[in-house]
Amino acid sequence: MNAIDEPVFATARLHLDRLAGSDAPSLFAYRGDEAVARFQGWKPATIDEVEAFIARQTAQPFAVSGSWFQLAIREKAGGELLGDLGVHFPPTRDDAIEFGVSLRPDRQGRGYAREAMGAMLDQAFGPWGYRRAVGSVDPRNVASIALLRSLGFRQEAHHVEAYLFRGEWVDDVIFAMLAREWPRSG
Numbered sequence: 001m002n003a004i005d006e007p008v009f010a011t012a013r014l015h016l017d018r019l020a021g022s023d024a025p026s027l028f029a030y031r032g033d034e035a036v037a038r039f040q041g042w043k044p045a046t047i048d049e050v051e052a053f054i055a056r057q058t059a060q061p062f063a064v065s066g067s068w069f070q071l072a073i074r075e076k077a078g079g080e081l082l083g084d085l086g087v088h089f090p091p092t093r094d095d096a097i098e099f100g101v102s103l104r105p106d107r108q109g110r111g112y113a114r115e116a117m118g119a120m121l122d123q124a125f126g127p128w129g130y131r132r133a134v135g136s137v138d139p140r141n142v143a144s145i146a147l148l149r150s151l152g153f154r155q156e157a158h159h160v161e162a163y164l165f166r167g168e169w170v171d172d173v174i175f176a177m178l179a180r181e182w183p184r185s186g
């Protein structure tokens, strides 16, 4: 895969950049929150776990094929950490790029996730050259589904009891969007 430049960019209200060691207490607070973690594979039990996660991210180059990269979502005014946006970079530009977003509970419902995801779709379908983006969600995750639909993702599949999650067989719903379906595509 050709190199993808690391985005450090601003939207109307947000900055997206790398997580830093100083983000650990804030990230631990919201990622450890029961509601935020309910449908996520990772719920940190200790701040050490969060510090180790950030250290791994800090050491990792951007856009490594086959890996997730977690960007910080920050308030532009003041720099406060609002959440994080995970990007999974597939082996080639012909494969689907995948996203996942988590926000602090007290900052949800203000359009921040939509704004951050919109900026990433601009990158993915613009300079990065992907043709397809996907999101994979538990059908009970209504906020995440509303977010994907509000951006224009279409539901493509509903896999029943697709994987074992914390001792329970759970469904997996796949949402997708093609570059030509993104209204802001060139």
Ligand SMILES: CC(C)(COP(=O)(O)OP(=O)(O)OC[C@H]1O[C@@H](n2cnc3c(N)ncnc32)[C@H](O)[C@@H]1OP(=O)(O)O)[C@@H](O)C(=O)NCCC(=O)NCCS
Residues within 6 Å of the ligand: 035, 036, 037, 039, 040, 099, 100, 101, 102, 103, 104, 107, 108, 109, 110, 111, 112, 113, 114, 115, 136, 137, 141, 142, 143, 144, 146, 147, 148, 150
């Ligand atoms: C999913 C999540 C990131 C959404 O964040 P958010 O900042 O509240 O979302 P936004 O304010 O940008 O809202 C985007 C759209 O979703 C809708 N929405 C958000 N939360 C909703 C909810 N609980 N119920 C119904 N609709 C909701 C908004 O109305 C908006 O729709 P619109 O653009 O048509 O007005 C947030 O709920 C979260 O962090 N959840 C926990 C983590 C998680 O499960 N992430 C998904 C992992 S795959």
